[in-house]
Amino acid sequence: MSASRVDGFPLWLRDIDAVLPVTSMFVVHGAVRDVHAVPVEGSHVLVGTLEALWRTLARSGFDALLVHSPVHGLRVYPHGDTAGTAAARHVAELLGDAADLVGTQATYDSMVGVLGAVTGSNAARTALVLDYVSQAAPAGEPVPDGLHALMLGALAAVHRGAAFKGPDTRSTALHHPVFWFVDRPADLPSWLVAGDGIRQVPIPNPDLDSRRVAAGLLVASLPDPTLEAEATASLFAASTEGMSLHAMIEVIQLARDARVPAAQIDDAVRAYRVGLTENPWAGAYLREQLVHGRERLTAQVKGQSRAVQRTLDILVRSALGLTSAHQGRTGSGPRGVLFFAGPTGVGKTEMAKAVTRLVFGDDRALIRFDMSEFASEHAEARLLGSPPGYVGHGAGGELTNAVRRRPFAVLLFDEIEKAHPRILDKFLQVLSDGRLTDGSGATVHFSEAVIIFTSNLGAQDVDLTGVDDADREVTFEHQLRDSVERHFTDVLGRPELLGRIGDNIIVFSPLSPAVAADIARADIANVVERVRSELRVELVVPDGVVADLVARVTADLGKGGRGVGLALESAFVNPLARALFANPRTDRVSVASIGLDADGSPEVVLR
Numbered sequence: 001m002s003a004s005r006v007d008g009f010p011l012w013l014r015d016i017d018a019v020l021p022v023t024s025m026f027v028v029h030g031a032v033r034d035v036h037a038v039p040v041e042g043s044h045v046l047v048g049t050l051e052a053l054w055r056t057l058a059r060s061g062f063d064a065l066l067v068h069s070p071v072h073g074l075r076v077y078p079h080g081d082t083a084g085t086a087a088a089r090h091v092a093e094l095l096g097d098a099a100d101l102v103g104t105q106a107t108y109d110s111m112v113g114v115l116g117a118v119t120g121s122n123a124a125r126t127a128l129v130l131d132y133v134s135q136a137a138p139a140g141e142p143v144p145d146g147l148h149a150l151m152l153g154a155l156a157a158v159h160r161g162a163a164f165k166g167p168d169t170r171s172t173a174l175h176h177p178v179f180w181f182v183d184r185p186a187d188l189p190s191w192l193v194a195g196d197g198i199r200q201v202p203i204p205n206p207d208l209d210s211r212r213v214a215a216g217l218l219v220a221s222l223p224d225p226t227l228e229a230e231a232t233a234s235l236f237a238a239s240t241e242g243m244s245l246h247a248m249i250e251v252i253q254l255a256r257d258a259r260v261p262a263a264q265i266d267d268a269v270r271a272y273r274v275g276l277t278e279n280p281w282a283g284a285y286l287r288e289q290l291v292h293g294r295e296r297l298t299a300q301v302k303g304q305s306r307a308v309q310r311t312l313d314i315l316v317r318s319a320l321g322l323t324s325a326h327q328g329r330t331g332s333g334p335r336g337v338l339f340f341a342g343p344t345g346v347g348k349t350e351m352a353k354a355v356t357r358l359v360f361g362d363d364r365a366l367i368r369f370d371m372s373e374f375a376s377e378h379a380e381a382r383l384l385g386s387p388p389g390y391v392g393h394g395a396g397g398e399l400t401n402a403v404r405r406r407p408f409a410v411l412l413f414d415e416i417e418k419a420h421p422r423i424l425d426k427f428l429q430v431l432s433d434g435r436l437t438d439g440s441g442a443t444v445h446f447s448e449a450v451i452i453f454t455s456n457l458g459a460q461d462v463d464l465t466g467v468d469d470a471d472r473e474v475t476f477e478h479q480l481r482d483s484v485e486r487h488f489t490d491v492l493g494r495p496e497l498l499g500r501i502g503d504n505i506i507v508f509s510p511l512s513p514a515v516a517a518d519i520a521r522a523d524i525a526n527v528v529e530r531v532r533s534e535l536r537v538e539l540v541v542p543d544g545v546v547a548d549l550v551a552r553v554t555a556d557l558g559k560g561g562r563g564v565g566l567a568l569e570s571a572f573v574n575p576l577a578r579a580l581f582a583n584p585r586t587d588r589v590s591v592a593s594i595g596l597d598a599d600g601s602p603e604v605v606l607r
Helices: 013-019 050-059 082-101 108-120 145-160 208-221 229-239 246-257 262-275 284-291 293-300 305-318 350-360 377-384 400-407 423-433 468-492 495-502 513-535 542-554 560-582
Strands: 026-032 035-040 045-046 063-070 074-078 126-130 178-182 198-203 335-341 366-370 409-416 435-437 444-445 452-454 505-509 538-540 588-596 602-606
Touching: 013 198, 013 409, 035 050, 035 246, 045 050, 045 208, 045 468, 050 063, 050 126, 050 305, 063 082, 063 495, 074 082, 074 588, 082 108, 082 126, 108 126, 108 145, 108 178, 145 178, 178 538, 208 229, 208 246, 229 262, 246 262, 284 293, 284 435, 293 305, 293 409, 305 335, 305 350, 335 350, 335 468, 350 409, 350 452, 350 602, 366 400, 377 400, 377 423, 400 409, 400 444, 409 435, 423 435, 423 495, 444 588, 468 495, 468 505, 513 538, 513 542, 513 560, 542 560, 560 588, 560 602
Parallel strands: 026 178, 026 198, 063 126, 126 178, 335 452, 335 505, 366 409, 409 452, 538 588
Antiparallel strands: 035 045, 063 074, 435 444, 588 602
8 A cells, every 4th residue: 555645544544445456345334424534735624434435535546436325316426526527427438328327316226237337347447335224224124125136236246356457546456346334234234244355444433633633623713712722622632532523523513602712612522412501510609519518528427537538539629620630631431439338327328418419409419229229130221221122222221311311410329239240341331431322322421420339348347356446447448448349359350440440439437336326316306306397396305315215226336327217216206106196286295205115115205
């Protein structure tokens, strides 16, 4: 291959150019509908796939490109200028009487003769593109007879292996190739996509270099362009990881409509991804909340000062946009990732609720999934949606639909260790790329969400025998972190998932008696407030009764704060409800005592 002929073209085009002497059929798949940066006069221009292919073929001396699709019929490429006039003349000579098909909705049956004329010509150097083949037959239906005949004709041309010497542009003989444009190779019969003379050419999503080239062309059209055009283009390219060049063009259109200055192009990218122009992460409200974040979190999650500080550090980092800052690029993953580890009932779920209120000020922004419900292999379809051909396809998944409706959210995955390994693989993609493809093929972005995992892993295995009280919290944290890391590496075999979570494992300490007593007192106060608001009754609980209740409900801390609440419900709330229901309504009652009735059931005596 001559380096000067297609130097600077995308790799897939260089691949086609290199094998034209030995390949007569190409299966082009992937990002067929995207645009591509091709060189022109010392710069680049963004063109569609057909135009990019034509510019490649033209450099090898091709005279014309015939394009057929069930949408646009049969047409000649290029068209509309001097080159187009010459191409039309070559095609007319090539097709003879069949030239009347050009410009019509030519059927697949009639295209069999056109294919034979193209592949068997020893005159005009012509290629044939067959487009929208993936959509030619409904899913599950057989290939139409005319298209099947066309496929057989293309395969027969491959087997003939005829190549023709053309002009001096290339010294070797070249085939007159047939290009099948499909979404994926599986859309064609297996016998048509492999073998000598057939080449599959994937068009991938653009890499960083391609996006940089495109960004350099696009940012100049933004309002209020900055002098640092190169820096702006680099920011644009980095923030569009995983996006097509066509999507980058749409981002620029959105930015122009909203008059987003070039220096804030990443805001336009975010708006394009999630469909919202508001950005809670950049608002003054969040900054004000985080200033008092420690007090607000501590008020809701008691006895976990180390966990509160670690959580707040990650939230502040997320609010400032410094996630993945050490990697020297804009992070493509979620805004923040937290892994809450610790015994049951110590405040992990409550911390997730507190984080939601702190960041978004709205409890509805917490989207919770109990991962014990996703332990089976097929549970993936519940999260992402059913694939084509299965019941429920097109309805979307519980996770992808929820994030699409509310991209700014806290996603809580409780007891993550109970999820099926296939679902863990999906989390790896979310943490790495910040996006998922649902069952219908639509992409959902997680770049504005906070993801929280909770786990009880290893809490029962921690051994604090002989550890001084002053060192118990630190020792517990180290042992539990080690247990979590061993589970991911040795049991699940997913060290890469642990790597994505990184140092965001936040350990919650076991509930101490003092903290349990604080929780019990707070719960009793909540009961008093509920009686006042629901029944309009002032309930008085003397200090002695409170102390007695606290001692009872904190006797067993094996279930943590949740166990304290359950014990209080059994020992106080239920018998209180019976007593209030049995007594005439009054404005004020006092708890005289708590104890057991004749049947041994908890009893509250009012006066």
